[in-house]
Amino acid sequence: MSIATPASGGGLERAIESLEIALPPAGHGLAQDEEWAIVHHRGVWRQVRLHDYPEVFRVQGLYEKWVYDVLGCQSPQKIAALLQGALREQGVDPGSLRVLDLGAGNGCVAEALREIGIGEFVGVDLHPEAAMAAERDRPGLYQDYVVGDLTDLPASEESKLTENTFHAMASVAALGFGDIPPQVFARAYNETEDGGWIAFTIKRDFLLARDDSGFFGLIRRMIDEGVLELTSRQTYVHRRSTDGDPLEYVAVIGRKLGAIPEPWLIG
Numbered sequence: 001m002s003i004a005t006p007a008s009g010g011g012l013e014r015a016i017e018s019l020e021i022a023l024p025p026a027g028h029g030l031a032q033d034e035e036w037a038i039v040h041h042r043g044v045w046r047q048v049r050l051h052d053y054p055e056v057f058r059v060q061g062l063y064e065k066w067v068y069d070v071l072g073c074q075s076p077q078k079i080a081a082l083l084q085g086a087l088r089e090q091g092v093d094p095g096s097l098r099v100l101d102l103g104a105g106n107g108c109v110a111e112a113l114r115e116i117g118i119g120e121f122v123g124v125d126l127h128p129e130a131a132m133a134a135e136r137d138r139p140g141l142y143q144d145y146v147v148g149d150l151t152d153l154p155a156s157e158e159s160k161l162t163e164n165t166f167h168a169m170a171s172v173a174a175l176g177f178g179d180i181p182p183q184v185f186a187r188a189y190n191e192t193e194d195g196g197w198i199a200f201t202i203k204r205d206f207l208l209a210r211d212d213s214g215f216f217g218l219i220r221r222m223i224d225e226g227v228l229e230l231t232s233r234q235t236y237v238h239r240r241s242t243d244g245d246p247l248e249y250v251a252v253i254g255r256k257l258g259a260i261p262e263p264w265l266i267g
């Protein structure tokens with residue numbers, strides 16, 4: 001992954017280089033939210049679970065080294081390329097857009113979107129460690145960063161949403177798997193202005209059949225009932241699993257036509 005962060009003074013790149021990661025032997029068949037590795041940091045080897053985000057983001061460079069260098073993640077570049085194509089087709093200046101980046105982590109997606117010329121970002125993440133890592137690794141990339149559960153925010157965080165207009169929303173590699181539930185996705189979606197751009201990636205299985213994530217029914221209904229206009233949809237390999245198998249995701253680009261009604265999210 002190219003790290004275009006002159007403001008970080010090369011600290012991030014040095015941190016990535018200094019880390020060592022050992023994956024468990026192939027054949028463990030670990031579910032995506034169970035994947036782990038042994039990480040060498042500051043002279044100590046220890047086991048870390050990939051979905052233990054606070055732990056991962058506390059170690060500078062660990063997310064990039066593990067997810068991008070070792071597992072070959074393509075998702076930020078994929079969503080950026082698809083969104084760039086859609087904006088070009090509609091003659092939209094990316095510099096005019098403020099994006100709500102849901103499940104923002106330490107800013108890899110906003111960085112890819114900045115590379116296609118997008119102007120402003122507001123991050124959202126459940127974990128304060130993600131917000132701290134974003135400022136440490138990509139200082140100044142986010143105009144603002146909301147920390148917490150979007151369905152239950154303290155007033156100080158709530159105002160960062162309500163005082164901004166969002167012309168687009170992005171959510172990459174963060175839906176389902178006990179990460180972002182449909183209710184949180186819906187809150188971010190509904191904060192985006194009507195006509196705004198929607199860009200997200202989701203595991204292919206979550207869009208193929210009814211499953212526990214709740215996204216299959218929600219996304220289909222949004223399209224069927226004219227809440228989301230689909231612009232493009234592409235199946236691609238998000239990254240390799242720890243066992244080396246390709247993990248198929250779908251990247252979706254669309255326009256918000258209306259809000260997701262609250263009753264759709266109950267039950």
Ligand SMILES: C[S@@+](CC[C@H](N)C(=O)[O-])C[C@H]1O[C@@H](n2cnc3c(N)ncnc32)[C@H](O)[C@@H]1O
Nearest residue numbers: 053103104105108125126130172173174179180
């Ligand atoms: C796999 S990481 C993806 C980070 C970033 N989008 C990227 O692609 O580099 C998933 C992110 O979603 C965040 N997350 C998990 N549950 C969340 C929730 N309910 N609300 C907001 N963020 C959440 C995690 O803290 C983590 O930063």
